[in-house]
Amino acid sequence: MDPTTAMYVAQGVHGLAYGMLLFLVASGLTMVFGMMGILNIAHASFFMLSAYFSYQVLAVFGSFWLALLVAPVVAAAFGVLCERLLLRRVHAFGHMGELILTVGISLVILEGVKVFWGTESLPIHVPTILEGRLALGGLDYPVYRLFVIGLALVVLGLLAALLYTTRLGTVVRAAVSDAGMVNALGVNVPLVFMLVFGTGTWLAGVAGVVIAPILTVYPGLADQMGMDAFVVVVTGGLGSLWGAFLVSIILGELNSYGVQFVSQLAPVLMFVFMAIVLAFRPMGLFGERE
Amino acid sequence: MTSTARRWIGGSVALAALLAYPYLFGIYFTNVFVTFGIFALYAVSFNLLLGFTGLLSFGHAMFFGAGGYGTALALTHFKSLPLLPALVIGVAAAVALALLLSPLMVRLSGTAFSMLHLAFAQLMYVLALKLRAITGGEDGIGGFPVPPFRIPGLVSVNMKDPSSFYYFAAAVLGLSVFVLWFVTKTPFGSVMVGVRDNPKRVAYLGFRVPHTKAVVYLLSAGFAGVAGSVYALFQNLISADALHVANSFTPVTMTMIGGVGSFFGPILGAAIFGLISELTSRYTERVDLVVGLILILVIMYAPLGFMGFVDAVRARARTRFAPRGATEPAR
Amino acid sequence: MILETRDLSHDFDGLQVLARVNLSVRRGERHAVIGPNGAGKTTLFNVITGTYAPRSGRVFFKEEDVTGAPPHALVRLGMGRSFQITSTFPRLTAFQNVRMGILGRRGVRFSLLHMVDAMRDVTEEAEEVLRRINLTAERDLPARLLSYGKHRALEISLAMSTEPELVLLDEPTAGMSRDETRNAVDLIRRLTEGRTVIIVEHDMDVVFSLADRITVLHHGEILATGSPSEIKANQAVRDAYLGEVAD
Numbered sequence: 018m019d020p021t022t023a024m025y026v027a028q029g030v031h032g033l034a035y036g037m038l039l040f041l042v043a044s045g046l047t048m049v050f051g052m053m054g055i056l057n058i059a060h061a062s063f064f065m066l067s068a069y070f071s072y073q074v075l076a077v078f079g080s081f082w083l084a085l086l087v088a089p090v091v092a093a094a095f096g097v098l099c100e101r102l103l104l105r106r107v108h109a110f111g112h113m114g115e116l117i118l119t120v121g122i123s124l125v126i127l128e129g130v131k132v133f134w135g136t137e138s139l140p141i142h143v144p145t146i147l148e149g150r151l152a153l154g155g156l157d158y159p160v161y162r163l164f165v166i167g168l169a170l171v172v173l174g175l176l177a178a179l180l181y182t183t184r185l186g187t188v189v190r191a192a193v194s195d196a197g198m199v200n201a202l203g204v205n206v207p208l209v210f211m212l213v214f215g216t217g218t219w220l221a222g223v224a225g226v227v228i229a230p231i232l233t234v235y236p237g238l239a240d241q242m243g244m245d246a247f248v249v250v251v252t253g254g255l256g257s258l259w260g261a262f263l264v265s266i267i268l269g270e271l272n273s274y275g276v277q278f279v280s281q282l283a284p285v286l287m288f289v290f291m292a293i294v295l296a297f298r299p300m301g302l303f304g305e306r307e
Numbered sequence: 308m309t310s311t312a313r314r315w316i317g318g319s320v321a322l323a324a325l326l327a328y329p330y331l332f333g334i335y336f337t338n339v340f341v342t343f344g345i346f347a348l349y350a351v352s353f354n355l356l357l358g359f360t361g362l363l364s365f366g367h368a369m370f371f372g373a374g375g376y377g378t379a380l381a382l383t384h385f386k387s388l389p390l391l392p393a394l395v396i397g398v399a400a401a402v403a404l405a406l407l408l409s410p411l412m413v414r415l416s417g418t419a420f421s422m423l424h425l426a427f428a429q430l431m432y433v434l435a436l437k438l439r440a441i442t443g444g445e446d447g448i449g450g451f452p453v454p455p456f457r458i459p460g461l462v463s464v465n466m467k468d469p470s471s472f473y474y475f476a477a478a479v480l481g482l483s484v485f486v487l488w489f490v491t492k493t494p495f496g497s498v499m500v501g502v503r504d505n506p507k508r509v510a511y512l513g514f515r516v517p518h519t520k521a522v523v524y525l526l527s528a529g530f531a532g533v534a535g536s537v538y539a540l541f542q543n544l545i546s547a548d549a550l551h552v553a554n555s556f557t558p559v560t561m562t563m564i565g566g567v568g569s570f571f572g573p574i575l576g577a578a579i580f581g582l583i584s585e586l587t588s589r590y591t592e593r594v595d596l597v598v599g600l601i602l603i604l605v606i607m608y609a610p611l612g613f614m615g616f617v618d619a620v621r622a623r624a625r626t627r628f629a630p631r632g633a634t635e636p637a638r
Numbered sequence: 639m640i641l642e643t644r645d646l647s648h649d650f651d652g653l654q655v656l657a658r659v660n661l662s663v664r665r666g667e668r669h670a671v672i673g674p675n676g677a678g679k680t681t682l683f684n685v686i687t688g689t690y691a692p693r694s695g696r697v698f699f700k701e702e703d704v705t706g707a708p709p710h711a712l713v714r715l716g717m718g719r720s721f722q723i724t725s726t727f728p729r730l731t732a733f734q735n736v737r738m739g740i741l742g743r744r745g746v747r748f749s750l751l752h753m754v755d756a757m758r759d760v761t762e763e764a765e766e767v768l769r770r771i772n773l774t775a776e777r778d779l780p781a782r783l784l785s786y787g788k789h790r791a792l793e794i795s796l797a798m799s800t801e802p803e804l805v806l807l808d809e810p811t812a813g814m815s816r817d818e819t820r821n822a823v824d825l826i827r828r829l830t831e832g833r834t835v836i837i838v839e840h841d842m843d844v845v846f847s848l849a850d851r852i853t854v855l856h857h858g859e860i861l862a863t864g865s866p867s868e869i870k871a872n873q874a875v876r877d878a879y880l881g882e883v884a885d
Contacts, residue, residue, distance in 0.1 A: 056422055103603065110610050112418055113363050117563060118606045120365075120556055124599025132593055244429055251422060282437055288430040295423075494741050494749040494757070501738050504727040511687070511725075512742030513713040513800055522748060 023156055028273045034162045036269020037169035041224035042242055043249040043261045044176070045217020051193035051256025052213050055112055058119040059099070060221060061243030062126035067092035067222030068229045068238055069130050072139050081144040081230075089222025096218030097211055105207070123239075131236050138235035165227055172223060173262075176216075180258075189213060193256055245272075245287065252291045254304025263302065325477060329470040337473045338541075343581045344480040345538050346561065350573030351487055352530035353558035358567045359491060360523050361503030363421045365555050366428030367531055372435065372550035373401040374532030375539035376442065382451040390454045390466065394479070394536050401532025405525050413520040416506075428555050435547040447546025466540065476537050483533050484574070490526060491570055499523055553595070560602050566614025575613050639698075640665040640804055640834050641686070646695035647858075648678075648685055655681045656692070657858040663804070668835045670845045673855035674879055679838045680722060682855065683806050686836075687719045688712045699804070713742070718802030722809045722838075724793045728782035732773045735781050735792055737764045739799025771795045771825060787818035791825055798829050805830060807837045811844055823848060846870075854879060 046060045070091050071084035078084075099122055107114045143161045150157040180186035192199045192209045200206040225238075232238060249268060253260025268287055275283035294302060329337040349371055356362040377400030378393050388396075408427065415423060435442045442448065456464040456475050464471045490496055498519055501509045506516050539545040548554065557580075558573065565576025583601065587594045609616055639662050646659040655678045663669045671679050685692040691706035698704065704712060709719075727735050737754070740763050741747075754760070768774045771791045776784055781792060790810060797805055810826060811819045823844055826835070839845045845852065845866075852869045854861040856879065862872050869875055 050418075054418070056418055103607065106607050107610075110606070113357075113421075114606055114610060116363065116365075116418065116421060117559060118603060120559065121599045121602035121606065124556070124595050124602065128593045128596035128599065132596065244426075247422065248426065251426070284433045285430065285437070288426060288433075291426065299419075489753070490750060492753045492755065493751065494746045494754045494760075497734070497738060497741060497754050498747065500730065501727055504729055505725060507709075508725045508727065508796065509738075510709040511713055511719055512739055512796070513710050513745070514742060514747055515710050519747070 026156055027158075028277055029270065030158055030162055030166075032270035032273030033266065034165045034169075034269070035272060036266040037166050037173075038224040038228050039242070039245055039249060039269055040262050040265035041169055041172065042221045043246040043253070043265055044173075044258055045214075045220045046246050047250045047253065047256055047258065047261045048189075048193050048213050049217050050250060052210060053104075053115075055104075055115040055119065056247065056250065056255075058116065058243075059123035059126060060119075060218070061239040061246060062123045063092050063096050063218045064221040064225040064242055065234075065236075065239040066095065066126055066130065067225035068234045069134055069139075070222075071226040071229055072134070072141055072234045075141060081141075085223070085226050088226050089219045092222035092225065093215045093219035097215045100211060100214045127236065127239060134234075136236055138233045140233050141229040143230040161230065165231075168223075168227060172220065176220070248287055248291050250301075252294045252301055254301030257301065257303035260301055260303035329473050334469045337469050339581065339585070341473055341476045341537075341541055343577055344476055345534050345541065346557065346581070347574040347577040348480045348483050348537075349531055349534035350558040350561040350565070350577050351484055351570070352527045352534065354562045354567060354570075354573045355487060355491075355499075355523060355527045355530075357559075357562060358569070358572070359496070359499045359503060360520065362416060362520070362523075363559075364424040365421045365552075365559070366424030366426070366431075367527075367558055368550050368552070368554035369424075369428040369431040370401040370404060370528040370531035371535035371538070371554060372431060372545070372547075373404045373528075374398060374535030375545035375549050376400065376435070376448070376535075377532070378536040379448040379451055379539045379545040380441075382453070383448055386452070388454065390456050390475075390540075393454065394533070394540075397536030397539070398529050398532040401535065402525055402529045405528030409521045409524050412524060413517040425552065425555070428550060429552060432547055432550040432552070435550050442547070445547060447544055447548075449542075449544035449546075451543065453540055453543055472541065476541065479533065479537060483530050487526070487530060488570055495519075495522070560598055562612070563602060563605050563610075564612055566612030566617075568611050569614040569618075572612055572614040579613065639663065640700060641836070642698040643682075643686065644696045644698070646682070646685060646692050646697065648681055648692045648694075655858050656685065656695075658695070659855075659858070659860055661853060661860065662863075663834060663836055664851075665803075665834055666832070667850040668830070668837065668848050670849035670852045671836060671838050671855055672840070672842075672845055672852060672879070673861075677855040678858040679855055680808060681858075683719065683808055683836075683838065687717060687806060713800055713802070714745075716803040718797045718800055718805040720793050720797035720805070720807045720810055722812060724789050726781045726789065726792050726796060729780055731778045731780055732768060732784065732792060733764055733777045736767045736773075736795060736799070737761070739796045740764055740767070743800045767795060767799070770829070787814055787821060790814065790818075790822060794822070794825060794829065802833065804834045804836070807835060809838050809840065811839065811841055819844060 042061065042064050046057060049055070049057050049060070067088045070088035071081075074084035074087055075081060103118060103122065104115060107118050147161045147164050149160050151160050151163060180190055188199065188204055189209060189212070192204070192206060193213070199209070224242075228242075245268060249261050249264045253262075253264040267290070271286050271290060272283065275286045279286065298304070328340060349367070352370075353364065353367045356364050356367075374397040376397075378397030381388055381393050381396040412420065412423070436444055438444075453466045455466055456471070464475070466472050466475060491499070498509065498514055501512075501514070502516055502519055509519075510516050535545075535549060538549065561576035561580045562573045563576070564579050565574065566572025580598070583597060584594050587597045605612060611618070641661070641663040643659055643661045646656055646661070647654070648656040659678075659682060661682070671682065673679055684690060686697055688704075688707050688709045688711070696703055696705045699712065699715060699717065702715075704715065727738060730738070737760060740760055741754075744760070765774070765777075768777055771794075773784075773788060773792060776788060781789060784792065794807065794810055797807065807826065811822045814822060819841065826837075826848065837845075837848065849866055851864065852866055853863045854869060854872075854875050861878060862869060862875050864872070
């Protein structure tokens with residue numbers, strides 16, 4: 018394969034990897050919105066928190082795999098605590114109160130990590146097994162990127178299986194679509210809330226651990242991902258997993274190729290895309306009119 | 308002593324204190340006061356949307372920034388531009404931006420409104436960073452001439468002197484706050500509140516809700532632009548930081564702390580916020596952490612902020628000590 | 639005819655709610671629309687008052703085609719509406735609520751030059767309205783703290799505040815006790831003097847005491863239209879609806 022095509026394909030793989038991670042983060046965000054009607058502004062900070070936790074686990078135990086196992090769970094636990102102790106209390110005050118509360122939470126997390134880990138960027142090394150490149154179909158791919166895509170697909174496959182084949186999954190999907198109705202059917206909605214919130218945060222946490230070796234762990238980690246995830250959710254349709262999936266991939270590739278060709282204004286591409294979609298479908302690609 | 312007489316005396320004392328301030332407290336605190344004034348107006352303009360019309364904007368910084376960049380660019384490129392026109396250009400920039408966005412924004416409410424503002428403000432921030440040639444990128448635009456305040460033939464006041472700038476800023480910001488206060492007291496102000504509480508009924512009383520929202524939107528943006536403009540003149544610098552999402556969250560925090568349900572709440576919130584920042588920054592760099600914690604506490608335990616607390620105390624005092632025939636009008 | 643609908647039809651995602659409704663309301667009459675739940679009464683109101691445009695068919699108000707016109711335009715043309723679920727300004731006082739209605743009637747929309755509290759004529763008019771609906775004592779009480787009956791009275795007053803030629807009342811006595819209902823009917827009679835009223839109601843006593851003519855709606859179609867005695871005697875109506883209600 019000639020170098021130009023090789024470069025395009027490489028960009029494509031990078032874009033796909035980022036898109037997958039973006040979907041991991043955005044899926045939780047969109048499901049929480051579908052269920053609770055709020056866009057959790059602190060969602061991306063849990064993503065970052067998990068990255069910091071993984072650094073800590075690595076520093077103490079030296080195992081990336083342990084970090085991958087433990088960090089997202091701890092981050093999810095934090096998330097659930099926030100939901101139970103903080104968000105739930107503010108529910109009566111309406112969506113605005115919840116939104117502003119998540120702003121407060123995100124501020125605390127964003128600054129809190131600086132207190133414990135400082136402001137320097139903390140490198141994380143790719144585990145030895147995943148270093149290097151793999152030759153496939155005449156091209157060299159970084160193994161780690163392939164791992165990222167693979168892991169994301171596995172996790173998402175499990176999530177999809179859970180949602181579409183189990184009874185619990187059906188309940189969750191119904192609750193995301195219409196929490197009030199599900200409540201009237203006698204389902205323990207607060208419990209389902211907790212489950213969805215926790216799982217969504219866990220997914221973001223997995224993305225956080227996985228992206229750490231690529232981007233390093235630093236206090237600004239949440240900024241880019243947070244904005245991207247939010248754009249994904251709004252453009253794909255609030256509460257729609259398929260919409261989030263499609264737009265995540267599109268944005269991942271837009272970012273990747275954008276940096277290549279439009280470089281300076283690449284971040285703007287994303288907003289242009291969002292504006293175009295919203296101009297024709299203000300509720301997002303797969304969203305339902307409120 | 309009648310309450311009117313009391314108000315006049317109170318007002319006079321406050322005015323005297325305001326006039327004497329720079330001489331009583333020195334340069335450092337004079338500048339602190341100017342910063343407070345800027346953010347107080349910024350927060351009040353924000354609350355015009357939230358507390359009075361029910362619209363929560365997470366992107367108000369873009370109007371603040373438009374005002375700042377408008378004034379800075381005007382003074383950089385038009386060498387002998389006088390002070391007031393420079394201010395007006397900044398405000399015009401903010402209003403122009405609002406005009407551009409209003410057809411879309413006035414048809415939205417709730418979460419959609421909030422988040423789309425976040426998105427647009429972020430877009431502005433990215434543009435400000437990337438279009439280095441125009442905006443100076445991360446470094447921003449600085450060192451532009453700050454013209455004296457001049458009434459031809461009468462007086463020319465050098466704005467580089469902190470006390471002079473203080474008086475100028477106090478006048479501009481004070482007048483702005485007064486104008487906004489007056490707006491809330493007009494029939495239009497009543498309709499605004501109606502839109503907040505029940506837009507459907509407002510439409511069924513013959514009012515055009517999107518048009519009403521548009522006027523509020525333009526007012527809110529324009530006065531945020533005033534704040535941003537004064538900020539640029541004060542710092543002799545404007546950078547992308549003014550457009551950063553943190554600057555959009557600032558008026559939210561100030562308003563919630565001070566009290567979203569009252570006109571003066573945001574002003575109080577700006578003062579408290581300024582105080583907390585001052586005190587916290589002596590011990591740690593993590594001022595935002597404290598701010599975040601306070602925001603969480605306020606939302607959970609005192610959602611109506613400081614003014615809400617004051618109102619509750621007043622209400623309790625009124626029921627206990629009310630003289631017969633007292634007629635305190637409801638706020 | 640102050641109001642006419644022609645073959646008005648509407649559906650929600652395929653569920654037919656109104657089917658070729660031809661309603662005619664004469665100027666000055668009190669016209670009741672009755673029918674079982676789900677018959678399409680509120681949808682009919684929504685389509686007439688511009689909440690949404692009908693799937694097909696036309697609405698004529700004062701001989702003008704107003705199909706699909708937005709609420710504020712219809713209000714300015716002379717329509718008024720009260721809602722099944724009370725729609726006032728809950729955090730504002732009764733006085734402020736009434737004043738909002740008066741500002742609406744006077745077309746004071748973008749007035750930015752006067753302080754509203756200083757507008758004495760507006761204040762006096764509001765006090766007068768409060769007197770008429772017996773809410774003077776509750777003048778400074780937030781609307782959400784009013785008793786149900788008084789809150790509904792405020793609702794009706796708001797519907798009437800723009801002095802509409804045609805007012806549509808959606809179940810004004812819903813959830814009221816015997817006494818409250820009697821007061822409400824009395825209030826409606828007083829306030830709608832000389833105006834045209836279309837009223838949706840389930841309380842048959844109210845219907846038969848207020849209405850000049852009645853239209854019966856069933857499954858989105860008009861079953862019958864006529865005077866109260868004609869409707870009472872109509873067999874199809876008895877089978878479908880009245881038979882369930884004590885005569």
